[in-house]
Amino acid sequence: xxxxxxxxxxxxxxxxxxxxxxxxxxxxxxxxxxxxxxxxxxxxxxxxxxxxxxxxxxxxxxxxxxxxxxxxxxxxxxxxxxxxxxxxxxxxxxxxxxxxxxxxxxxxxxxxxxxxxxxxxxxxxxxxxxxxxxxxxxxxxxxxxxxxxxxxxxxxxxxxxxxxxxxxxxxxxxxxxxxxxxxxxxxxxxxxxxxxxxxxxxxxxxxxxxxxxxxxxxxxxxxxxxxxxxxxxxxxxxxxxxxxxxxxxxxxxxxxxxxxxxxxxxxxxxxxxxxxxxxxxxxxxxxxxxxxxxxxxxxxxxxxxxxxxxxxxxxxxxxxxxxxxxxxxxxxxxxxxxxxxxxxxxxxxxxxxxxxxxxxxxxxxxxxxxxxxxxxxxxxxxxxxxxxxxxxxxxxxxxxxxxxxxxxxxxxxxxxxxx
Amino acid sequence: xxxxxxxxxxxxxxxxxxxxxxxxxxxxxxxxxxxxxxxxxxxxxxxxxxxxxxxxxxxxxxxxxxxxxxxxxxxxxxxxxxxxxxxxxxxxxxxxxxxxxxxxxxxxxxxxxxxxxxxxxxxxxxxxxxxxxxxxxxxxxxxxxxxxxxxxxxxxxxxxxxxxxxxxxxxxxxxxxxxxxxxxxxxxxxxxxxxxxxxxxxxxxxxxxxxxxxxxxxxxxxxxxxxxxxxxxxxxxxxxxxxxxxxxxxxxxxxxxxxxxxxxxxxxxxxxxxxxxxxxxxxxxxxxxxxxxxxxxxxxxxxxxxxxxxxxxxxxxxxxxxxxxxxxxxxxxxxxxxxxxxxxxxxxxxxxxxxxxxxxxxxxxxxxxxxxxxxxxxxxxxxxxxxxxxxxxxxxxxxxxxxxxxxxxxxxxxxxxxx
Numbered sequence: 001x002x003x004x005x006x007x008x009x010x011x012x013x014x015x016x017x018x019x020x021x022x023x024x025x026x027x028x029x030x031x032x033x034x035x036x037x038x039x040x041x042x043x044x045x046x047x048x049x050x051x052x053x054x055x056x057x058x059x060x061x062x063x064x065x066x067x068x069x070x071x072x073x074x075x076x077x078x079x080x081x082x083x084x085x086x087x088x089x090x091x092x093x094x095x096x097x098x099x100x101x102x103x104x105x106x107x108x109x110x111x112x113x114x115x116x117x118x119x120x121x122x123x124x125x126x127x128x129x130x131x132x133x134x135x136x137x138x139x140x141x142x143x144x145x146x147x148x149x150x151x152x153x154x155x156x157x158x159x160x161x162x163x164x165x166x167x168x169x170x171x172x173x174x175x176x177x178x179x180x181x182x183x184x185x186x187x188x189x190x191x192x193x194x195x196x197x198x199x200x201x202x203x204x205x206x207x208x209x210x211x212x213x214x215x216x217x218x219x220x221x222x223x224x225x226x227x228x229x230x231x232x233x234x235x236x237x238x239x240x241x242x243x244x245x246x247x248x249x250x251x252x253x254x255x256x257x258x259x260x261x262x263x264x265x266x267x268x269x270x271x272x273x274x275x276x277x278x279x280x281x282x283x284x285x286x287x288x289x290x291x292x293x294x295x296x297x298x299x300x301x302x303x304x305x306x307x308x309x310x311x312x313x314x315x316x317x318x319x320x321x322x323x324x325x326x327x328x329x330x331x332x333x334x335x336x337x338x339x340x341x342x343x344x345x346x347x348x349x350x351x352x353x354x355x356x357x358x359x360x361x362x363x364x365x366x367x368x369x370x371x372x373x374x375x376x377x378x379x380x381x382x383x384x385x386x387x388x389x390x391x392x393x394x395x396x397x398x399x400x401x402x403x404x405x406x407x408x409x410x411x412x413x414x415x416x417x418x419x
Numbered sequence: 420x421x422x423x424x425x426x427x428x429x430x431x432x433x434x435x436x437x438x439x440x441x442x443x444x445x446x447x448x449x450x451x452x453x454x455x456x457x458x459x460x461x462x463x464x465x466x467x468x469x470x471x472x473x474x475x476x477x478x479x480x481x482x483x484x485x486x487x488x489x490x491x492x493x494x495x496x497x498x499x500x501x502x503x504x505x506x507x508x509x510x511x512x513x514x515x516x517x518x519x520x521x522x523x524x525x526x527x528x529x530x531x532x533x534x535x536x537x538x539x540x541x542x543x544x545x546x547x548x549x550x551x552x553x554x555x556x557x558x559x560x561x562x563x564x565x566x567x568x569x570x571x572x573x574x575x576x577x578x579x580x581x582x583x584x585x586x587x588x589x590x591x592x593x594x595x596x597x598x599x600x601x602x603x604x605x606x607x608x609x610x611x612x613x614x615x616x617x618x619x620x621x622x623x624x625x626x627x628x629x630x631x632x633x634x635x636x637x638x639x640x641x642x643x644x645x646x647x648x649x650x651x652x653x654x655x656x657x658x659x660x661x662x663x664x665x666x667x668x669x670x671x672x673x674x675x676x677x678x679x680x681x682x683x684x685x686x687x688x689x690x691x692x693x694x695x696x697x698x699x700x701x702x703x704x705x706x707x708x709x710x711x712x713x714x715x716x717x718x719x720x721x722x723x724x725x726x727x728x729x730x731x732x733x734x735x736x737x738x739x740x741x742x743x744x745x746x747x748x749x750x751x752x753x754x755x756x757x758x759x760x761x762x763x764x765x766x767x768x769x770x771x772x773x774x775x776x777x778x779x780x781x782x783x784x785x786x787x788x789x790x791x792x793x794x795x796x797x798x799x800x801x802x803x804x805x806x807x808x809x810x811x812x813x814x815x816x817x818x819x820x821x822x823x824x825x826x827x828x829x830x831x832x833x834x835x836x837x838x
Contacts, residue, residue: 020617033645045617064693065666067652074648075666144774145796152750157664158757161674161687162746166662167761168599169588176674176685176759178662179598180587181642183606190609195795197616198439198464202800204623210799217757218776218794223600225791226452227762229493233486237761240682243585243597245576247484247494255580255595263659266595268580274483327581331571338577338636340595342586342656343646355563357637372644375637376614377563380629381621 019046020381024200026108027052027099028083029123031059033156033182034216035112035140036079037189042108042196043082044374046383050106050398051080052099055087055419058391071365072388078371080388081361086399087392087419090121094418099123101403103131107209108196112140115151125211135209136199138192144215154216159184163220168227170240177240188219249273250300251307252282255340256318258326264345267318267326270336273300281333286317361387395419438465439800443619445527446471446518447502448542450478452575452601453635454531454559455498456608461527461615462501463793465802469525469817470499471518474506474838477810490784491807497790499807500780505818506811506838509540513837518542520822522550526628527615531559534570544630554628555618557611563634573635578603582639587646589659596659607638668692669719670726671701674759675737677745683764686737686745689755692719700752705736780806814838 024047028039036059043049053059059076066073086102089095103109109128111118118124118139125137142154149162160166160178170177181187195212203209226246227238233247245253250273255266271278276299283291291297296306303310318326323339330337341349347358347370359373364387373385399405399419413419443466447458455478462468472478478495485492505521508514522528528547530537537543537558544556561573568581579585579597589596600606614631622628645665646657652666664672669692674685690697695718702710710716715725722729737745742758749756760768766777766789778792783806792804818824818838832838 020621022621024620037644041613045613060693064691065648065652065668074651075645078644078648144770144776146774147770149746149750152746153753153755154757155664155689155691155755157662157672157687157689158755161685161757161759164760164762164765165598165600166674166685166687166759167683170596171590171593174590176662176683177589177596178674178687179584179600179602180646180657180659180665181584181598181602181606181639182645182665183598183600183602183642186642186644187600187602187606190613191795193613194460194464194609194616195797197613197620198800199797201443201616201619201623202439202441204620206799208799210797212798213796214794218771218774220600221765221771221776221791222794223602223605224762225456225497225605226494226601227599228766228790229484229497231762231766232493233484237683237763238599240599243576243595245574246599246601249484253576255585255597257594264586264595264656266580266585268576268585268597270574270576272483272574274479327568327571331568334572336572336574336577338573338580340580340585341583343583343643343650344656346583346640347647347650351563351566352637352640355565355637357563357640371647372640375633375641376610377632378614378618378629379631380625380627381617 017380017382019383020378021045021047024048024108025106026050026110027102027106029111029113029118031112032061032064033079033185034188035110036061037186038138038140038192038196039083039110040079040081041190041193044383044385046381047108049083050102050394051083051085051389052102053085053087053391055089055392055417058085062391072390074369077363077366077369077388081371081385082383083389084394084398085389085392086395089418092418094413094416096122098399098403098419100131103128103135105402106132106135107200109135109137114153115141129209133208134203136196136203136212137209138196138212138214140188140192140214140216142216144218145213147215156182156184159188159216159220162217164224164227165220168224168238168240168246171242172240174240183223184216184220187223188214188216191219191222243268245270249304251303251310252314254311256315258318258321258323260322264340264342265323266340267323268338268340269314269330272336278335279303281335285329285333285335359385361385363387364390392419436799436801438802439797440464440466443467443527444525445469445529446521446525448530448532448537450531451480451483452498452604453607454529454611455480456605457557457559457611457615458502458529459498459500460609460612463802463804465800466527468502469521469813470502470504470808471521472504472506472810474508474811474836477504481810491809493788496782496785496788496807500790500804501802502808503813503817504808504811505814508837511837513832513835515541517818517822517838519550522547522554524821525551525554526619528554528556533572534560548628552627553622555615555622555631556628557615557631559607559611559633559635561635563637564632566634575601575603578607578635578639581636583643583646584639587643587657587659587665590661591659593659602642603635603639606642607633607635610638610641662687664689668723670722670729671733673730675734677737677740677742679741683759683761684742685759686742687757687759688733688749691755697754698722700754704748704752704754778804780804782806783809811838
């Protein structure tokens with residue numbers, strides 16, 4: 001860090017732009033994605049995030065999906081940028097003493113172990129608060145703490161199933177489909193980060209930390225909020241509607257096939273029920289001014305009734321052009337339209353790279369690694385993105401600086417397999 | 420508010436539990452969902468959120484999807500709980516003066532108008548910062564501020580298409596499917612809330628506000644982050660994989676059909692590649708201990724190769740029981756499993772209602788209204804949830820208290836159609 005934090009200014013000077021969370025220290029026991037995405041968010045905002053890992057294999061995400069045995073997975077690298085890594089064997093007394101030392105100097109403690117594990121390790125909230133009453137303790141689980149499912153294991157897909165996301169995704173006559181974005185995992189991690197940030201703000205007035213709990217099932221429900229309006233409208237559980245809007249009453253509201261015929265050669269075209277002009281602009285663009293005022297299409301209700309005619313007409317037009325051309329022609333006329341972009345197109349997009357929506361970091365083993373960066377742009381907070389740390393990369397530096405360990409002590413702890 | 424905020428304690432007393440953001444005032448010009456979900460989050464955390472609306476129809480979301488003309492839509496009610504509503508016609512000088520007065524007394528300013536609109540109204544960031552340099556100004560758009568698409572309109576589905584979510588959702592041989600959860604809208608609003616919270620924390624040290632920008636396309640990319648690991652693994656754009664995990668290398672990792680045969684009678688069953696025990700527990704539960712050690716299934720790689728055999732075996736078993744029974748039997752044995760729950764099942768779930776994941780508020784026109792609550796549980800911050808305000812419900816109270824208007828002045832402004 002460029003400056004030592006002091007209580008008054010937290011190390012800030014008007015001449016140096018720091019991250020919003022400069023001076024906030026996070027003791028990070030998270031694993032896989034639902035917890036690591038929370039601490040990743042805090043790291044992107046400038047917090048000092050210290051991953052505390054088991055000394056031999058490290059956090060489970062390192063090896064879980066790797067293509068090269070012994071090399072950290074890309075999955076791990078995507079979730080642990082900008083963090084530090086230290087090791088501590090929490091099954092030893094000395095390892096637990098180290099963790100206690102870190103907790104004393106931290107603002108935030110984060111974990112998402114399987115139910116009961118953190119308590120068995122001896123670091124439940126009551127214990128941690130005793131060590132440091134100012135600490136904000138964030139705990140991510142699959143299900144709520146007094147849910148009938150509270151002891152069940154959960155991963156992203158379990159949360160997407162039990163949180164309703166799958167029931168509202170898929171073709172109308174098809175089976176439930178899991179959304180590709182990991183809203184059960186990263187979606188929950190972002191909620192957890194919101195809790196931490198709110199508690200950090202609150203602490204400046206109360207002087208006290210608190211416990212924050214997020215359950216993956218429950219956070220997925222929050223992303224599906226609008227489907228409860230659909231449930232009111234339809235009088236039964238919100239249905240799957242293919243590519244229709246969630247209320248299921250718009251037309252056009254569909255991904256239309258474009259030239260090329262590849263798996264993602266589609267462009268979504270939408271008209272808001274609040275704005276009849278969208279539709280008239282489409283007709284003008286397609287050279288069908290003759291249909292302006294046609295009673296079959298002249299209100300959102302009528303257009304929806306005749307949506308098969310609308311879809312046929314639009315498809316015939318969109319198939320003439322590639323998806324980006326369709327998007328451009330519609331977008332320039334003030335019609336909501338978006339090409340279905342795939343991950344390769346996005347990560348190669350020069351604009352998104354220039355804007356640091358994708359960033360390339362240097363990893364000590366894998367070399368250049370391109371990954372999504374932090375999408376929230378703040379004029380007063382900018383944090384460079386660095387690669388995920390190798391296991392224990394910061395053990396010596398952190399333990400010297402924060403815990404005052406000497407080189408001899410570190411060597412001994414290493415010999416004893418504590419670190 | 421129970422106490423007047425003061426600079427020292429922000430109105431806090433050790434005896435009264437307040438929301439984490441107690442004393443934070445938000446001037447809210449957001450509409451539809453991507454912006455309103457940001458300010459809803461702040462309201463749930465205890466901020467005073469004042470919606471400033473056009474005096475005759477109000478924010479567009481009120482009428483856009485309503486089933487009863489003149490009555491606020493459920494869509495609107497889901498996104499505007501815990502907020503206040505005041506009216507001001509920003510096309511009049513007096514209306515703009517009112518907004519300036521509110522900005523002077525606010526901590527946060529939020530907007531998600533179509534590109535260029537807020538500047539045309541005369542309330543771009545430069546103007547607002549001039550009025551109040553401490554203000555945190557959050558602006559949500561479809562695309563980045565210097566993107567080639569920056570002037571295009573966007574709605575949830577446009578962001579889901581252009582942010583990659585549709586390309587990774589759907590059947591392997593099917594077309595791209597839009598995830599039901601509104602990650603383009605609410606997903607972006609949560610990112611925007613993170614930016615505001617981080618800036619509020621930072622302001623205590625810098626004394627200054629800042630500009631926060633979120634683009635819907637770019638926030639959707641963040642939810643699809645893991646698919647970039649899949650892209651590395653596969654060497655091409657991340658594919659659609661039905662219900663497989665995003666890396667596409669697990670078995671079992673599927674929604675299996677259960678007794679009943681309804682559209683959501685499925686249970687997702689997953690085994691982590693990091694934990695071979697999950698599979699052995701499944702075999703024991705199904706009474707197939709004889710297959711423990713069978714080389715076809717004895718590693719994640721082999722199981723994935725033989726996934727069709729695995730799927731057939733599991734389906735035959737799951738079809739005997741209803742989805743909750745399947746979930747219970749597996750969950751109790753430490754196997755990750757989740758029933759596909761629909762919105763009706765979730766909103767009727769007694770546990771989720773007791774935990775206030777669903778809350779019932781009283782709306783002055785619609786009466787009792789059940790809606791998802793705030794899923795992040797904080798021991799130090801609790802805010803009761805109240806129904807979305809009718810248009811202008813708080814005009815008189817807010818303008819008297821904050822701007823010092825008299826009853827006569829309010830009557831005159833009303834007569835002049837300013838409020």
